[in-house]
Amino acid sequence: xxxxxxxxxxxxxxxxxxxxxxxxxxxxxxxxxxxxxxxxxxxxxxxxxxxxxxxxxxxxxxxxxxxxxxxxxxxxxxxxxxxxxxxxxxxxxxxxxxxxxxxxxxxxxxxxxxxx
Amino acid sequence: xxxxxxxxxxxxxxxxxxxxxxxxxxxxxxxxxxxxxxxxxxxxxxxxxxxxxxxxxxxxxxxxxxxxxxxxxxxxxxxxxxxxxxxxxxxxxxxxxxxxxxxxxxxxxxxxx
Numbered sequence: 001x002x003x004x005x006x007x008x009x010x011x012x013x014x015x016x017x018x019x020x021x022x023x024x025x026x027x028x029x030x031x032x033x034x035x036x037x038x039x040x041x042x043x044x045x046x047x048x049x050x051x052x053x054x055x056x057x058x059x060x061x062x063x064x065x066x067x068x069x070x071x072x073x074x075x076x077x078x079x080x081x082x083x084x085x086x087x088x089x090x091x092x093x094x095x096x097x098x099x100x101x102x103x104x105x106x107x108x109x110x111x112x113x114x115x116x
Numbered sequence: 117x118x119x120x121x122x123x124x125x126x127x128x129x130x131x132x133x134x135x136x137x138x139x140x141x142x143x144x145x146x147x148x149x150x151x152x153x154x155x156x157x158x159x160x161x162x163x164x165x166x167x168x169x170x171x172x173x174x175x176x177x178x179x180x181x182x183x184x185x186x187x188x189x190x191x192x193x194x195x196x197x198x199x200x201x202x203x204x205x206x207x208x209x210x211x212x213x214x215x216x217x218x219x220x221x222x223x224x225x226x227x228x229x
């Protein structure tokens with residue numbers, strides 16, 4: 001079945017260093033949609049990024065990700081981590097727009113901690 | 117931004133009792149969802165709801181679970197009777213169109229004793 005793998009459970013970074021959170025997926029569908037959700041403590045998970053077409057970079061709030069169907073990946077990156085980026089990040093897969101009716105498959109999440 | 121409200125934020129009940137989790141979705145949204153997250157595990161899809169009907173449900177959506185949105189009010193998840201394994205955080209979400217951006221509530225932490 002459809003699944004998402006986030007290999008790092010916890011990433012600790014010093015402020016100013018680049019961020020890269022890994023996300024790979026499995027699906028039989030040829031046109032998946034990938035999402036990154038960010039979950040700050042005591043808040044609701046909210047959408048950070050959603051994928052565009054294959055090999056096209058998508059950006060929001062300093063973060064960016066590129067869907068690579070060849071490697072089934074949608075890694076989240078940022079050039080310079082800020083203290084306020086500390087949160088739980090979820091990668092999610094929607095197998096096929098329309099027919100899947102918004103059913104998202106979430107990864108286990110990566111807790112990012114940015115230290116001074 | 118748009119907000120989804122979940123009431124209550126915490127609920128503690130005894131096994132076998134009934135519980136209703138309430139969700140106030142974003143106004144004008146048409147698609148509603150429940151996700152379940154057991155402590156330390158990932159969020160998992162339970163059910164989606166559109167036009168007054170369940171459109172899709174996962175194997176986690178047991179017979180003891182039901183959802184409804186009577187007269188455009190709260191979107192509810194009812195569990196009757198509850199079991200110990202129902203202890204989890206339940207997230208409600210809504211979207212304006214299917215598979216578009218989901219807006220999540222902050223979750224209801226359900227503890228079944």
